[in-house]
Amino acid sequence: MATxxxxxxxxxxxxxxxxxxxGAVAVEGEASGVxxxxxxxxxxxxxxxxxxxxxxxxSSIASRLPFKLEEGRVFLCAGKLTLYAQRxxxxxxxxxxEPAGLxxxxxxxxxxxxxxxxxxLFDPERKxxxxxxxxxxxxxxxxxxxxxxxxxxxxxxxxxxxxVRIFPAQVQGKAAAVEVRAGLAYFQRHRPDLVVITRGGGSxxxxxxxxxxxxxxxxxxxxxxVVSAVGHEVDTTxxxxxxxxxxxxxxAAAGWIVERHSEAVQRFDGAREALEGAMExxxxxxxxxxxxxxxxxxxxxxxxxxxxxxxxxKAYAAxxxxxxxxxxxxxxxxxxxxxxxxxxxxxxxxPGLEARVGAARAAFEAFPPRLDRRAERLxxxxxxxxxxxxxxxxxxxxxxxxxxxxxAVRSEGEVAVGETVDAMLYDGGLxxxxxxxxxx
Numbered sequence: 001m002a003t004x005x006x007x008x009x010x011x012x013x014x015x016x017x018x019x020x021x022x023g024a025v026a027v028e029g030e031a032s033g034v035x036x037x038x039x040x041x042x043x044x045x046x047x048x049x050x051x052x053x054x055x056x057x058x059s060s061i062a063s064r065l066p067f068k069l070e071e072g073r074v075f076l077c078a079g080k081l082t083l084y085a086q087r088x089x090x091x092x093x094x095x096x097x098e099p100a101g102l103x104x105x106x107x108x109x110x111x112x113x114x115x116x117x118x119x120x121l122f123d124p125e126r127k128x129x130x131x132x133x134x135x136x137x138x139x140x141x142x143x144x145x146x147x148x149x150x151x152x153x154x155x156x157x158x159x160x161x162x163x164v165r166i167f168p169a170q171v172q173g174k175a176a177a178v179e180v181r182a183g184l185a186y187f188q189r190h191r192p193d194l195v196v197i198t199r200g201g202g203s204x205x206x207x208x209x210x211x212x213x214x215x216x217x218x219x220x221x222x223x224x225x226v227v228s229a230v231g232h233e234v235d236t237t238x239x240x241x242x243x244x245x246x247x248x249x250x251x252a253a254a255g256w257i258v259e260r261h262s263e264a265v266q267r268f269d270g271a272r273e274a275l276e277g278a279m280e281x282x283x284x285x286x287x288x289x290x291x292x293x294x295x296x297x298x299x300x301x302x303x304x305x306x307x308x309x310x311x312x313x314k315a316y317a318a319x320x321x322x323x324x325x326x327x328x329x330x331x332x333x334x335x336x337x338x339x340x341x342x343x344x345x346x347x348x349x350x351p352g353l354e355a356r357v358g359a360a361r362a363a364f365e366a367f368p369p370r371l372d373r374r375a376e377r378l379x380x381x382x383x384x385x386x387x388x389x390x391x392x393x394x395x396x397x398x399x400x401x402x403x404x405x406x407x408a409v410r411s412e413g414e415v416a417v418g419e420t421v422d423a424m425l426y427d428g429g430l431x432x433x434x435x436x437x438x439x440x
Contacts, residue, residue, distance in 0.1 A: 140183030154254030176209035
């Protein structure tokens with residue numbers, strides 16, 4: 001007969017065998033059902049096309065991960081197998097997690113980039129505008145690095161006298177991001193035309209300080225435009241995306257500044273040439289005008305000018321005289337028309353006007369008798385209407401019955417036995433109950 005165990009005994013026996021025989025294991029699979037609890041513990045599953053393994057990542061380990069576990073991504077997990085006694089559940093306690101095919105730092109960087117991009121920190125509209133003529137340059141870098149010397153060498157090749165202020169900062173290691181942020185804060189107070197963050201090339205790990213979230217946010221929020229010149233041609237950091245301008249090398253950043261001034265000088269030269277051309281044209285116009293005045297106000301020119309003005313005055317006088325005569329002639333014709341109209345109304349049509357006035361007087365005298373007859377007719381009609389009014393009908397002993405909704409009762413079929421109705425009389429009203437219905 002098989003040995004009989006209690007549930008707890010069997011679970012403990014299996015758990016001991018499982019943890020002793022297997023020890024540390026490593027499992028690769030796709031993460032699913034990832035759920036983080038307020039305690040900091042993370043529960044998830046590792047699965048392939050045929051099986052699922054329950055996993056738990058305790059908070060002490062989960063808090064140190066540089067990335068988040070993402071659904072659907074393949075991870076390599078190392079830990080030990082155990083049995084959760086309270087549920088009889090087989091699971092793996094994960095001690096180490098690495099993305100399969102992608103390093104943890106790169107995964108964390110990719111997640112941070114997507115997060116900041118979704119917040120709009122890399123949008124060109126949010127970046128401070130670049131100056132046309134940057135003369136006061138702030139530089140955040142290591143004073144011992146070759147990047148600074150390359151940067152200054154290019155600036156010195158320009159005939160312009162740049163004012164360069166350097167904020168010394170580590171550009172590699174744990175303290176680098178903090179010190180570079182301090183340099184940015186310093187230049188926010190002193191306000192140069194431009195801030196350049198620069199260092200030479202390095203490994204992916206060497207450039208990680210320039211992917212620090214706090215530093216990237218400081219670059220994006222800078223009121224002074226920031227030029228990021230970190231690494232070599234192929235190196236790209238999150239600071240590059242947040243900066244107002246990304247230059248692939250320190251030398252390229254200095255070259256951009258020098259070229260900015262060359263472009264400004266070219267624009268100035270073009271504007272100067274255009275202004276000189278406009279001034280020459282204007283001077284030529286003034287010269288011609290002056291020559292015209294000189295000829296006009298010479299003795300011969302003045303004589304011709306006076307003759308011309310005399311001819312113009314004669315023409316104006318003739319036009320004025322002609323216009324005045326025409327206006328007076330028009331006034332005379334209008335006066336004659338008005339005189340004839342008045343004569344016709346007073347003399348030619350006098351008898352007819354007297355007849356019309358007599359007819360109007362007769363009609364006015366006949367109006368009062370007609371008004372009296374209309375008043376008598378109106379009184380007669382009013383008396384006839386009074387006999388047809390409801391009040392006169394009620395005076396003769398009739399009543400008007402209405403229901404509770406104020407509708408008139410016209411037929412015995414409109415009320416029921418026991419229903420209450422209101423009776424309106426000549427001098428008041430009654431409330432009645434229907435005891436019996438009769439047909440006429």
